Amino acid sequence: MEDQPIQTENSKMFPLRPVAEVMRLARMGSLHQSRLSFMRVLLRRLKSNGWIFDRTTWKIDEKGVGVATYRASGPKRSYTLLAFAHDLPDDLRSDRVIAEAWDATFTLHDGDLSEADIKRLSTNVPYQEAGRISETELTLSRANRSVRLFDYVATCLSAGTQPDVAQIEPVGYLMRTTAVYGSGKFGAADRDLWADRPEFAGSFQPELLSVWLIRAFTIDMVEHMARMRAPKTAVKLDPAIRRRIGVGNSTGLGMAPFLINHPALIHSWIKARETALARVRAVKQASQQEVDLFIELVQRAMINAEDWHVEHAYQARKITGLRDDLKTTADYLSSADLSVAHVWDRLYRWAETTLGIEGQEQLVSLLLEPYPHLVDDLAANMAADEAQRFRIDGTMKVDVLRTILKETYDWANDIDYDKRSAQARVWYVSEEKLEPRLGERFEEPIADYEQPLAPGRDAKLALADLGEFAANDTIASFLMAHPEHRHITRRAQLVSHCPYGEIHDNTIAAEMLPIDLLRCKLSFFGATKFDPRSDRWLRITMFQGAPFPDELGELDPDSLVYPPLPDSEAP
Amino acid sequence: MSEASSLAIKAARGVGMPWGIAEEAGFALRWLTRSGAPGVTALCRYLSAYQGAMKMSGADSPSENTCEWICPLRLGTAISDGGIALPLEQSNVREPLLLLPFLASHATDSHSVVLEMGTIRIVISDNRFSANMVETALLVSKAECTIDFWPANRDEIQRIGNRVDSTASECIATLARFAHNTYAPATEASRFLGAGDGLNDND
Numbered sequence: 001m002e003d004q005p006i007q008t009e010n011s012k013m014f015p016l017r018p019v020a021e022v023m024r025l026a027r028m029g030s031l032h033q034s035r036l037s038f039m040r041v042l043l044r045r046l047k048s049n050g051w052i053f054d055r056t057t058w059k060i061d062e063k064g065v066g067v068a069t070y071r072a073s074g075p076k077r078s079y080t081l082l083a084f085a086h087d088l089p090d091d092l093r094s095d096r097v098i099a100e101a102w103d104a105t106f107t108l109h110d111g112d113l114s115e116a117d118i119k120r121l122s123t124n125v126p127y128q129e130a131g132r133i134s135e136t137e138l139t140l141s142r143a144n145r146s147v148r149l150f151d152y153v154a155t156c157l158s159a160g161t162q163p164d165v166a167q168i169e170p171v172g173y174l175m176r177t178t179a180v181y182g183s184g185k186f187g188a189a190d191r192d193l194w195a196d197r198p199e200f201a202g203s204f205q206p207e208l209l210s211v212w213l214i215r216a217f218t219i220d221m222v223e224h225m226a227r228m229r230a231p232k233t234a235v236k237l238d239p240a241i242r243r244r245i246g247v248g249n250s251t252g253l254g255m256a257p258f259l260i261n262h263p264a265l266i267h268s269w270i271k272a273r274e275t276a277l278a279r280v281r282a283v284k285q286a287s288q289q290e291v292d293l294f295i296e297l298v299q300r301a302m303i304n305a306e307d308w309h310v311e312h313a314y315q316a317r318k319i320t321g322l323r324d325d326l327k328t329t330a331d332y333l334s335s336a337d338l339s340v341a342h343v344w345d346r347l348y349r350w351a352e353t354t355l356g357i358e359g360q361e362q363l364v365s366l367l368l369e370p371y372p373h374l375v376d377d378l379a380a381n382m383a384a385d386e387a388q389r390f391r392i393d394g395t396m397k398v399d400v401l402r403t404i405l406k407e408t409y410d411w412a413n414d415i416d417y418d419k420r421s422a423q424a425r426v427w428y429v430s431e432e433k434l435e436p437r438l439g440e441r442f443e444e445p446i447a448d449y450e451q452p453l454a455p456g457r458d459a460k461l462a463l464a465d466l467g468e469f470a471a472n473d474t475i476a477s478f479l480m481a482h483p484e485h486r487h488i489t490r491r492a493q494l495v496s497h498c499p500y501g502e503i504h505d506n507t508i509a510a511e512m513l514p515i516d517l518l519r520c521k522l523s524f525f526g527a528t529k530f531d532p533r534s535d536r537w538l539r540i541t542m543f544q545g546a547p548f549p550d551e552l553g554e555l556d557p558d559s560l561v562y563p564p565l566p567d568s569e570a571p
Numbered sequence: 572m573s574e575a576s577s578l579a580i581k582a583a584r585g586v587g588m589p590w591g592i593a594e595e596a597g598f599a600l601r602w603l604t605r606s607g608a609p610g611v612t613a614l615c616r617y618l619s620a621y622q623g624a625m626k627m628s629g630a631d632s633p634s635e636n637t638c639e640w641i642c643p644l645r646l647g648t649a650i651s652d653g654g655i656a657l658p659l660e661q662s663n664v665r666e667p668l669l670l671l672p673f674l675a676s677h678a679t680d681s682h683s684v685v686l687e688m689g690t691i692r693i694v695i696s697d698n699r700f701s702a703n704m705v706e707t708a709l710l711v712s713k714a715e716c717t718i719d720f721w722p723a724n725r726d727e728i729q730r731i732g733n734r735v736d737s738t739a740s741e742c743i744a745t746l747a748r749f750a751h752n753t754y755a756p757a758t759e760a761s762r763f764l765g766a767g768d769g770l771n772d773n774d
Contacts, residue, residue: 184573191573390598391676394652431754439755449755452590476654479591483645486591 014282014345016274020411023270025505029516030318030358031523034365035372035558036272039526039543041379042208043557045199049075053213053549055220056080056113062228063087064221067122069113070213070549074199079138079206080109081213082118084126085221093144095178095250095539102128102142103175104217108210110136110189128179128186135189138206141180143214146248150174150222153237153245157226160233168244169307169563172529172541174218176248182207202382203265204525208542215247215543216550239551243560246544249527252537253436256517257427260453263494263501264384269524270500272378273364279374280367281345290370291338297366298333300562302326304528305362307563312532314513318358325359372558382524389494392486394476398469401478401489404496405459405466411504412456424510427453438514438536454508458488576601578743579614581750586622588644595648595673602672606699609668609706615742616712617643617666618749640665640713647673650718657684658719667716668709671695674718685721688714694721 021027033040051074060066070081084105092101105126109117117136124131125140133140149171156163182204184190194200219242226234237245259266286294305323310316332350340346344367351363368375415422426441428449439446452458462485469478479486495502506512515532522530527540545563547555579600583593596614603610621642641664649655651673664670667688674684678697686693688711693702702709 187574387598390594392648392652394654428755429753430757431751432757434754437755444758446755449753474653476649476652479652480645480649480654483592483648484589486589486648487594488591490591490594 014278016271016278019499019502020504022274023500023502023504025503025512025516027357027361028503028520029513030361031520032362032365033523033526033528033561034273034276035368035375036269036276036379036382037524037526038202038204038382039208039212039546040558040561041202041382042205042212043546043552044376045201046072046074046209047552047557049199051552053216053552055216057118058220058224060085060221060224064225064228067118068217068220069118070216071112072209072213072549077197077199078111079209080111080113081210081217082107082109082113082121082125083214083217084122086126088144090147093147095144095176099178100130102178103145104214104221105142106140106210106214106217107133107137108139108206108213110138110194132187134187135193137188138194139180139182139210140186140188141177141207141210141214143175143177143218143247145175146171146173153222154225154229157223157237158230158234160230160235162235162238162241165241165244168241170309171248172244172544173246173248174222175214176250176539177211177214178250179254180207180210180249202379203269208525211247211249211542212546213549215245215546216548218247219245219548239548242548243545244563246528246541246546249522249540249542250533250537251518251522251540253438253514255521256438256514257436257451257453259517259521260455260503260507262384262386263491264386264389264498265501267495267498267501268382268384272382273368274500276368276371276375276378277348277364280371281342281348283344283371283374284341286338286343286370291343293370294366295330295333296565297369297562298326298330299565301362301366302330303563303565308529310531312534314515314535315530315532318356321356322358322362325355326362328354329359329363369558384498386494389497390490392475392479392490393493394474394479396475396493397471398466398473398475398478399471401475401492402463402466402471404492405463405488408492408495408499408502409456409459412460412506415456415506415509417457417460421510422506423454423457423508425508425512427451427508441508452487454506455488455491455502456506457508458485459492461485462488462492573601575604575611575743578746578750581753582614582618582746583644583749585749585752586618587625588621592644592648595644599644599647599669599672602675602698603668606671607706608671608700609710611742611746612710613666613668615745616710617669619745620665620712622749639663643667643669646670650674651676658717660715660717662715663713664716665713667711667714670716670718671700675700677720679723681723683721683723685719687717687719696723 051072053070053072055068056071057067057069060068064085065087066085068083072079086103088101088103105128107121107125124133128140128142149168152167153163153174182188200206219237223236305319305326308319310319351360355363417423420442423441426439426446428437428439428446428451429435430437441447465482465485466478475489479489514536515538518538519530522540527542528544529541531539533539545560546557547560576597580593580597583596584590600610600614641661643664643666646661646664647670650657657677667686670686671693674686674695675697677684678695684695686695691702691704691709693700693709
């Protein structure tokens with residue numbers, strides 16, 4: 001990707017937003033899905049490459065127990081989602097990673113499934129982490145029903161009526177996945193085995209293909225249960241109502257360290273989004289069509305914000321602010337002259353001084369919408385192999401490393417790590433479930449198990465020891481004497497090439513909110529309706545509004561992401 | 572392979588190595604496994620010796636004085652970083668097979684690197700190696716090593732095909748045991764606080 005500021009025909013330069021502004025936890029925790037989100041990249045690609053989909057197996061009994069398969073066939077290869085539906089007693093239903101049983105379990109198989117494959121997988125997939133899949137499988141996942149909505153929709157359908165959209169919107173899904181494992185987990189294919197397949201270019205494409213097919217399964221399940229209850233009266237879901245049902249997901253701390261552990265990848269994601277924003281700000285003259293679409297999308301984002309309900313006080317406050325910000329934006333748009341040159345840059349600069357961070361980031365996502373030709377190609381850059389920058393440059397001089405550390409971690413200068421509050425937290429992995437957790441350094445015996453997820457602190461420690469070395473000494477000699485700084489040295493060298501890969505905040509501070517990390521990652525997935533259930537785990541909705549496999553050929557997935565205006569005709 | 576590499580990092584950390592060196596153990600295991608060498612066995616044997624030495628010395632890490640051996644990961648990273656120049660003669664390198672991935676960083680189009688241990692000779696290019704003995708014979712617990720450059724076109728050593736690391740499953744269990752040392756035992760408080768207790772998750 002280019003490192004030059006964005007330039008348009010009138011030579012006005014539009015630099016990317018500074019790393020120090022973008023890579024703050026408060027802003028990362030305010031990101032919204034956009035054209036560059038991986039769910040949208042996936043659906044655009046499936047559509048443009050003419051993929052076709054069919055349900056190849058449906059052996060589900062009247063209790064909702066059995067097997068189903070969904071096949072996606074593309075230009076060269078096919079993939080099959082294998083779903084096992086279980087009869088889970090209500091008291092065993094938990095989204096926590098410590099659960100051991102689920103309403104449904106899934107795997108995405110590479111190619112068509114044989115009976116032998118299904119038999120092999122039937123003794124493993126239902127047990128999730130306790131089972132084993134093979135390198136012909138790409139993902140492993142499970143889902144639980146939304147008690148709130150599943151029974152309501154099944155009851156409506158069995159009585160021959162359609163469910164009320166007003167009941168659906170606040171929940172947004174019939175089932176929520178509680179983990180979607182990929183890349184070499186539990187025996188699944190290593191990323192190396194499929195990374196060069198064009199259908200999976202970008203990030204997390206096999207996982208999201210699984211989720212999108214799981215969404216179709218959840219609808220089939222609720223329609224099946226309605227039919228089992230009342231075969232004579234049951235009806236299918238109306239397509240427009242059906243589209244407002246996504247897939248939920250519960251996500252906990254397991255995802256948070258990922259953002260710190262993959263700096264090259266995170267840099268590629270953030271930089272793509274920042275580049276897209278700079279390109280749109282550089283548009284000299286917006287067309288009437290682009291302006292009209294933008295105004296419509298602001299209205300639709302307002303509906304989305306109105307339908308976004310959470311109990312958690314932190315997010316509830318942010319949503320209130322977002323609603324106000326969108327109203328302020330709509331008012332501004334109705335009074336401003338939108339035919340001026342560089343209207344989007346003006347709008348963005350107005351937003352910087354007028355809106356809250358949540359509203360600013362919503363605006364950034366909305367600004368990208370009318371410009372597929374400026375934005376969508378950037379998705380191809382949103383992947384990185386961390387291993388490529390693994391090797392330390394030992395010939396680097398001590399003064400160069402010192403400069404990198406000082407510049408990259410200048411934000412840590414204001415942090416006094418001797419204070420308890422600055423080091424209050426410890427990221428560790430629990431023995432019980434082998435999952436990342438966050439503990440209290442001064443209250444629990446966990447410091448010995450600390451994961452290296454506090455780069456700001458570690459950079460300061462390395463800088464202190466670098467003081468013993470001459471400016472001309474090599475990093476190789478420094479690391480022979482101080483192997484404990486090898487991790488942060490490698491990181492600093494990498495981040496000097498990937499500046500958007502480093503979070504400019506203290507990740508072990510007492511006041512740090514892991515949900516900010518989670519939301520950043522999930523927004524790049526394309527998630528909506530972030531619903532924190534504590535400061536460490538949250539629920540989201542995926543693919544709400546998106547076409548289903550049987551309608552992808554006819555519909556434009558990008559035009560369906562925001563909820564429709566009340567008076568618009570459903571496709 | 573990514574699972575094995577991640578296990579190696581945790582296992583090396585689990586016996587007390589700094590994170591940055593443990594990451595090199597992950598890199599080394601990935602390189603060796605991809606090249607058909609018994610990397611799991613070599614790493615398992617080395618980490619077992621490392622842990623044993625730590626218990627005996629009671630120190631934070633086995634010092635070269637007390638253990639009278641050279642750590643292949645420390646030596647390898649120093650060579651890879653350029654802190655120790657080639658050619659090199661070094662006595663008492665423990666599990667020298669683990670050096671290979673680091674020596675590979677010094678191989679170029681015009682020259683490979685050769686590692687000799689007595690009658691064993693291993694020629695290393697940037698992404699593979701060839702040896703004059705079968706892989707299992709390369710599992711040497713401690714050796715006097717000579718490392719030098721080797722003209723790339725002088726490839727007289729027959730490449731040996733990939734073989735299954737026969738003792739791997741036992742070794743993986745050992746590595747998993749070491750990795751376990753990086754996991755904090757659960758307490759009632761951590762079970763709920765650490766993962767984030769919160770609102771009802773069954774609605």
